[in-house]
Structure formats: structure tokens, C-alpha cells
Amino acid sequence: MIDVSATDGDGRFLGVVTAAACHDLMNVYATFTQAFGLMEDCLAADSRTRLKSLGFKGGFEHKERFQELLKMLRGQLARAVGLTDALALAAHSLERGGRPASPPEAIAAMLLLCERLLKRRKLTVTLDTASCAADQSWPVLRQVDYLGPLTETLLACLPHVPMGSELRLSCQADAGSLRLVLGRPDGGFAPEARAACQDVLDAVPGATLVCGAPDAPLTLIFQEQPTSTPASCPPGAGQAS
Amino acid sequence: MRIHDVNILLVDDEKEFTATLAERMALRGLRVRCAYSGEEALKQIATEKPDVVIMDVMMPGLKGLDILRHLKATNPEIQVILLTGQAGTRDGMEGMKLGAFDYLLKPLELDALLAKIAEAAAIGGKAQ
Structure with missing residues (x-):
């Protein structure tokens, strides 16, 4: 629904x-x-x-x-x-109170859906959840508000990473915000890929790209959003059967 | 009493799914009947009371949760196991609040369902 x-x-x-x-x-x-x-x-x-x-x-x-x-x-x-x-x-990613899924679960699902696209350059993206506790509380965000920019970021960097390379994506809750860090397993990131991602993220509202050295991992921050229901949506709208 | 003595009613508008599942259960010697709508389920329950009802949440006409409410008001001893799609966990949890024994996600493996039926029937004192 x-x-x-x-x-x-x-x-x-x-x-x-x-x-x-x-x-x-x-x-x-x-x-x-x-x-x-x-x-x-x-x-x-x-x-x-x-x-x-x-x-x-x-x-x-x-x-x-x-x-x-x-x-x-x-x-x-x-x-x-x-x-x-x-x-x-x-x-269900547009919903605020929709299907319950933590950011790591939602990101894992998004990576699965994007697998075919990533395979074009034989790119492997590993989701690192080692720092996430099972009872971790996450900022209140619509999934689409971080999955969309993250997908755009991956697609933007795709032509600029070496064929067959591996990227690691970590996901953390940080003082009312969601912090995603994308980089090579050794901690770096291709400067050309970073520049391409910067161009894309400049056009995406809601995502903040943390400035860093040209070869530093890419850090994206998404701030918690208000949870009130927009007045323009009538109650019961969009109930699927 | 054994699980083979449990009277089971399968309720789902997906006829191929329901009939195939019922055939597999019957091959294992279970007593199972099928209903392909909520309305048909209520008629069958009035004719012969089942011990366990396995029911899809999302059906045309009478919905699974509507039937569950009715059953818990009229025949609270009947145990209900809900079937829901992966995105329907909210419905499953809502069903639990209304008195469902449990819910299972589709697609489901028969062994998991049989284990759940045995648990549900044990609550009603019908299975070992």
C-alpha cells in the first residue's frame, strides 16, 4: 500500500x-x-x-x-x-511511514537493483555495515531522498572507475543525519569520479557532499527531515489493492 | 492428536496456488479444504468448522483482515495464519493485533507452513 x-x-x-x-x-x-x-x-x-x-x-x-x-x-x-x-x-521509497526498512536494508536493495548497471564496468560495490548496531536508530528520511542521490552518484562515477574495480560503501547515523561514505577498499577514490559525482550532486537537493582531498572517499550527508504529512495529500490517497 | 487430524481451510483467490498447495498437503495425508474468496470461506466455516485457517490478506471482496475480525468475534478458538506479500508485513502485524496466530510471507515453503500449522493447532489442543 x-x-x-x-x-x-x-x-x-x-x-x-x-x-x-x-x-x-x-x-x-x-x-x-x-x-x-x-x-x-x-x-x-x-x-x-x-x-x-x-x-x-x-x-x-x-x-x-x-x-x-x-x-x-x-x-x-x-x-x-x-x-x-x-x-x-x-x-515504497517515496513514503515516509511506509514499508519499514533501515538505510542499510534499503541501500542493499538498491544495489541489487543496480547490479546490472554496475556490471557494465564489472564494478562491485560492497555495503559495509560493520559499524551499524542491530538496534541502531536512524534519522527519519524518505528512502528516495538518499537512494536517489546515491544511485545518481554511482552512475556518475561509473565511467571514471577502472573496469573490474571494487568500491566500499559505509552507512552511519550521525547526529540526526545519515552519512554515506563511498571509496575504494584502501580508502581512496578516483579524482575524476569525484568530480563527476560533484557535478551530479550539485543538481540534487537534500544531499551534501563533504569537501575533501581530490582522492579522498566521497562522503554524502543527508539531514533528518520533518515528519508531518503534506497538507496537499488527501487522507487515504494512493491506497493500492 | 496428530497434525493429520487437524482440519485445515486454505483461503486465497489465487486458485492455482491454493489448489497446488492443497494437493501437496493432501499428499502428506493432511485434511485440507479450499475456499477461493472470503465469502466462500465463511460459508465453508459455517458448514464445517476448521481448526486452522490459512488465509491471504489481500483478496477481492471480503479481505483477510475482515474475515479475521469476524472469526475472532464468532469462533475465537479457530487459529488463523495469514499469508501476505513481502511488502505486507504491516498487514501481518495488524493481523497479529487482531488475534491471528501468525503470518507468513509469500512465496512460502511447505515445511515452514506445516510447522506453523502444528504450532497453531497445538494452541487449540489438536496437534502434538
Whole structure:
């Protein structure tokens, strides 16, 4: 369901239709899961039948191949579920009181959705949550307000990082703000990539890029926002079924 | 009493999902019936009272939470397990407040559901 605090018209439209489609896709996956399970049940029953008919050459001769294929299909289904779950989270990212997800969870989902784009340069982005406690309290932010600039940042730096490189992204709560730090595992960052990100972030409201040395990691700060519901949104607007 | 003695009602408007899940449960010797809408579920419950109802939250017509409210007012001994999409955890938690035994996220594995049914039936004194 879409919360009333989503304000952007285009974003709201995309949020509503995407969330509704993701919900339906999960129903499709649920049917797949049970159908695969039933096929496995049938194959297992075939084995039992064969054991009972000792000496009888029968049963399903392609059983092992089918079991392999079912395992592969289950793997692909798990992948689809993960992507759809991440997409559903993104669809709710305009909401302030929407689907509960901490910044690390929301960023992990965003990275999963962007994996195909990052693969263009074989870029690996590792989310470092080592400094986040399980009961960490986070600033109140709409997910879109930090996921959007972060995605723009990654896309901007993409052409300027070496093919096959690795970036590390850390996420911390810091005095009513969310602090994201992006850099190489050794702590540096390509100066050209930093300049490209600066250009992009200049046009994005809400994100503050911390000044630093040209090869220092990129630090983005997002300040906590007021939580009141905009008066322009009528109660109950955007309820998806 | 064993889990095989538990009378189960599956309620979901996704017919292929419900029928396939019911077939798998029946293959394991469980007593299971299906209803494909909230209205049909209420009729079946009036005819033969189940021990455990497994019900999708988001259905056309009577919603899962509406049926849950009705059941908890009229047949509080029936245990209800809600099924919800990944984004529906709020509905699941709302259901728990209304008296649902628990909620599970779709897609779900049969073993997890069977374990939950056994727990729910044990509350009602029907399973070991």
C-alpha cells in the first residue's frame, strides 16, 4: 500500500503501479514454488514406487535430469523473489511511514537493483555495515531522498572507475543525519569520479557532499527531515489493492 | 492428536496456488479444504468448522483482515495464519493485533507452513 506522504506526482504513479505489480508477482512466485514442490513430490513418489516394484524396469528414466532442472529453477526463482522484493521496497521509497526498512536494508536493495548497471564496468560495490548496531536508530528520511542521490552518484562515477574495480560503501547515523561514505577498499577514490559525482550532486537537493582531498572517499550527508504529512495529500490517497 | 487430524481451510483467490498447495498437503495425508474468496470461506466455516485457517490478506471482496475480525468475534478458538506479500508485513502485524496466530510471507515453503500449522493447532489442543 502507498502511504499518503508521497508527494511527487510521477513518483507516486510509479510507486503505486510498481508496488501493485510486485505484490502480484509474489503471488506468481508462490504458485511456482508450490508447483516445483509438487513436481519434487511426484519424483520422490516415483522413487518409492520403483523400490516397491523390485526387479521391475520402470519409473521415470529422466528423473535425475528433472531434479537438476528443478534445482536450477528454484535458484532462478529465489533470484526473481530477491529482485522483486528489492523493487517493492523501491516502490515504497517515496513514503515516509511506509514499508519499514533501515538505510542499510534499503541501500542493499538498491544495489541489487543496480547490479546490472554496475556490471557494465564489472564494478562491485560492497555495503559495509560493520559499524551499524542491530538496534541502531536512524534519522527519519524518505528512502528516495538518499537512494536517489546515491544511485545518481554511482552512475556518475561509473565511467571514471577502472573496469573490474571494487568500491566500499559505509552507512552511519550521525547526529540526526545519515552519512554515506563511498571509496575504494584502501580508502581512496578516483579524482575524476569525484568530480563527476560533484557535478551530479550539485543538481540534487537534500544531499551534501563533504569537501575533501581530490582522492579522498566521497562522503554524502543527508539531514533528518520533518515528519508531518503534506497538507496537499488527501487522507487515504494512493491506497493500492 | 496428530497434525493429520487437524482440519485445515486454505483461503486465497489465487486458485492455482491454493489448489497446488492443497494437493501437496493432501499428499502428506493432511485434511485440507479450499475456499477461493472470503465469502466462500465463511460459508465453508459455517458448514464445517476448521481448526486452522490459512488465509491471504489481500483478496477481492471480503479481505483477510475482515474475515479475521469476524472469526475472532464468532469462533475465537479457530487459529488463523495469514499469508501476505513481502511488502505486507504491516498487514501481518495488524493481523497479529487482531488475534491471528501468525503470518507468513509469500512465496512460502511447505515445511515452514506445516510447522506453523502444528504450532497453531497445538494452541487449540489438536496437534502434538
